[in-house]
Amino acid sequence: MASHTHHAHPAHDAHMTGPVWLPVVLALLLGAAALVAGLTTWRAATHSAHAQKAFTLSTQATNNANSLQQDASQAVNSERELFIAYEDAVAQHDKVLSDEVRGLIDPSTLRAITWWLAQPSGARPASPFAAANPQWTTPRRIIDARSALNDSTDLLTSADNQIHRSHELELFDAILAIALLTGGLTATLQSRPAQMILLGVSVAVLGVATIGLVVLW
Amino acid sequence: MTPYRVLALAVSGSMFGVALLASCASGGSAGNSTTKPPDATPCTGTIAVMASEGAAGAPQPAQMNWARVALDSFNARNGSAFTIEPSNVYDQTSLAEAEARRLVADPALVGVVGPVSSSVTEIAGPIFDAAGVAYVSPSATADSLTDGHLKLFFRVVANNDKQGAAIVHLVTTTLAPKTVLVVDDREVYSTNLDQIVARSLTRDHIKVDRESVSVGARDYSNVVANIGPATNVVVMPLVNPNDAQHLVDQIHAAGKYPAIVGGDDMFSLNDFNEPGAYVPTYAPDVSKTPDGAATLKLYSEIFGDLAPFAATAYVAMQTVATAALDSCANGQATRAGVAKDLPHVTLASTLLGSPVAFDTHHELIGSRYWMYRIEGGGYELVP
Numbered sequence: 001m002a003s004h005t006h007h008a009h010p011a012h013d014a015h016m017t018g019p020v021w022l023p024v025v026l027a028l029l030l031g032a033a034a035l036v037a038g039l040t041t042w043r044a045a046t047h048s049a050h051a052q053k054a055f056t057l058s059t060q061a062t063n064n065a066n067s068l069q070q071d072a073s074q075a076v077n078s079e080r081e082l083f084i085a086y087e088d089a090v091a092q093h094d095k096v097l098s099d100e101v102r103g104l105i106d107p108s109t110l111r112a113i114t115w116w117l118a119q120p121s122g123a124r125p126a127s128p129f130a131a132a133n134p135q136w137t138t139p140r141r142i143i144d145a146r147s148a149l150n151d152s153t154d155l156l157t158s159a160d161n162q163i164h165r166s167h168e169l170e171l172f173d174a175i176l177a178i179a180l181l182t183g184g185l186t187a188t189l190q191s192r193p194a195q196m197i198l199l200g201v202s203v204a205v206l207g208v209a210t211i212g213l214v215v216l217w
Numbered sequence: 218m219t220p221y222r223v224l225a226l227a228v229s230g231s232m233f234g235v236a237l238l239a240s241c242a243s244g245g246s247a248g249n250s251t252t253k254p255p256d257a258t259p260c261t262g263t264i265a266v267m268a269s270e271g272a273a274g275a276p277q278p279a280q281m282n283w284a285r286v287a288l289d290s291f292n293a294r295n296g297s298a299f300t301i302e303p304s305n306v307y308d309q310t311s312l313a314e315a316e317a318r319r320l321v322a323d324p325a326l327v328g329v330v331g332p333v334s335s336s337v338t339e340i341a342g343p344i345f346d347a348a349g350v351a352y353v354s355p356s357a358t359a360d361s362l363t364d365g366h367l368k369l370f371f372r373v374v375a376n377n378d379k380q381g382a383a384i385v386h387l388v389t390t391t392l393a394p395k396t397v398l399v400v401d402d403r404e405v406y407s408t409n410l411d412q413i414v415a416r417s418l419t420r421d422h423i424k425v426d427r428e429s430v431s432v433g434a435r436d437y438s439n440v441v442a443n444i445g446p447a448t449n450v451v452v453m454p455l456v457n458p459n460d461a462q463h464l465v466d467q468i469h470a471a472g473k474y475p476a477i478v479g480g481d482d483m484f485s486l487n488d489f490n491e492p493g494a495y496v497p498t499y500a501p502d503v504s505k506t507p508d509g510a511a512t513l514k515l516y517s518e519i520f521g522d523l524a525p526f527a528a529t530a531y532v533a534m535q536t537v538a539t540a541a542l543d544s545c546a547n548g549q550a551t552r553a554g555v556a557k558d559l560p561h562v563t564l565a566s567t568l569l570g571s572p573v574a575f576d577t578h579h580e581l582i583g584s585r586y587w588m589y590r591i592e593g594g595g596y597e598l599v600p
Binding site for chain 2: 076122123124125126130131132133134138139140142143144146147
């Protein structure tokens with residue numbers, strides 16, 4: 001009879017033991033863990049995508065910076081060489097050559113030379129390419145090149161940060177599996193102290209993962 | 218429905234709401250976008266720099282170079298279009314008045330970086346004051362400049378009072394003085410500084426002898442004769458570092474080796490490079506600060522001379538440009554706006570590794586002197 005009774009009420013055997021609030025708490029816990037896991041996965045993917053974008057932009061900015069730097073260096077050399085050629089032609093009273101060289105000089109460099117020539121010869125800077133010459137604009141090109149390089153560095157740093165956050169979120173995602181496991185196991189145990197321990201572990205892991213998600217959001 | 222189920226439903230609903238809010242708030246951008254200046258009309262105005270332009274036979278244009286680097290960097294960073302107006306005056310008092318009048322006659326002028334010397338400041342200052350032009354010196358250190366008679370004078374360096382204190386501190390804490398010989402060259406800078414040093418040392422019961430020489434002198438036998446057996450320190454803040462070098466050479470030629478302490482005018486290895494000598498300076502060695510080293514690396518190739526001691530000109534320009542931008546209206550800075558804004562300008566950090574803010578006397582708050590010892594062809598900071 002006893003064995004018949006057991007077969008007649010299988011659902012009664014599977015019924016969870018423990019406090020009456022335990023099923024509700026477990027349901028909430030597992031639901032919350034699933035929600036946090038989902039959000040964590042989603043944020044990790046988002047950070048990873050942002051990192052890819054920042055890496056791409058950084059590469060592009062580095063190329064731009066290198067190009068600007070080369071252009072600026074070329075301008076520095078070119079303006080000095082042309083000015084020396086122009087001065088040589090003027091010193092040799094070769095008007096044709098000086099006009100030709102003048103024609104090769106770009107307008108901004110020409111303005112710098114014109115400003116310099118207009119200054120009193122005893123008090124002017126040693127060359128037109130001096131800080132005191134307000135018409136000399138090449139330094140700004142150097143600064144712009146540096147600014148572009150700084151931008152690329154900033155983007156690279158940002159990409160590094162995003163990747164780092166993405167990896168940490170993925171770690172929290174893995175840790176959350178512990179909460180799901182211990183939460184699920186809680187329902188199968190008969191011993192109340194064991195239930196409480198596993199429940200405590202689940203709550204603690206969920207808490208840590210939630211805090212991590214908030215911090216790394 | 219039991220209370221637990223109601224609670225469960227409520228909590229689940231809340232979580233769903235949180236998830237929805239989170240997804241709404243997730244529209245972040247990729248990476249940190251750098252702040253770019255707005256596309257509005259750039260602010261304009263002329264900022265003069267009264268310093269050597271580097272003409273043949275003149276001092277190197279280190280201060281002009283630093284000021285130009287600062288202005289171009291400021292414009293690039295803030296989208297402004299301030300322009301530089303050079304004024305080739307360093308210590309020539311004979312040029313000061315005419316140049317100051319030329320500058321203030323330009324209606325576009327909104328502020329001045331300079332003058333670089335105290336004596337030029339005494340002449341040009343009243344002209345700038347009368348025209349309502351504020352001026353920020355990167356190197357004028359005379360105490361009297363901030364006694365109130367120059368209304369719009371500011372400086373980004375410490376004054377001679379602090380230089381004197383730095384010298385006295387070195388002598389009393391490091392050099393174990395028996396008798397100290399204090400030498401001046403009868404110039405205001407030198408005599409004022411010597412008075413501060415001699416007064417403080419005497420107050421500390423240290424025996425002090427005094428001696429005077431002339432600027433450009435070649436015979437220093439009177440000084441050498443005055444260095445007795447007990448004289449183990451010679452303080453000589455001379456205006457001309459070449460004079461100081463000659464004086465030290467003659468002291469050594471006589472077989473005497475007291476500790477040599479100079480003034481900040483001698484902080485230039487090209488002019489004064491006596492191994493073991495001490496020289497104070499109003500700016501730290503920017504080649505050893507992160508921002509300073511990066512700037513030197515980038516610009517020294519194009520500008521040539523960016524001597525670290527002149528980096529205060531960078532900060533002076535930054536200060537004037539900040540006031541000009543802060544007070545800018547309708548794309549135009551004004552000298553009245555700059556003069557009104559300058560006392561309140563604050564820079565949280567600068568190339569020198571320290572902030573900028575002015576006290577009620579227009580002195581730099583927290584200013585100080587650094588003491589260096591010349592060693593191995595360079596400067597070593599004395600703690």
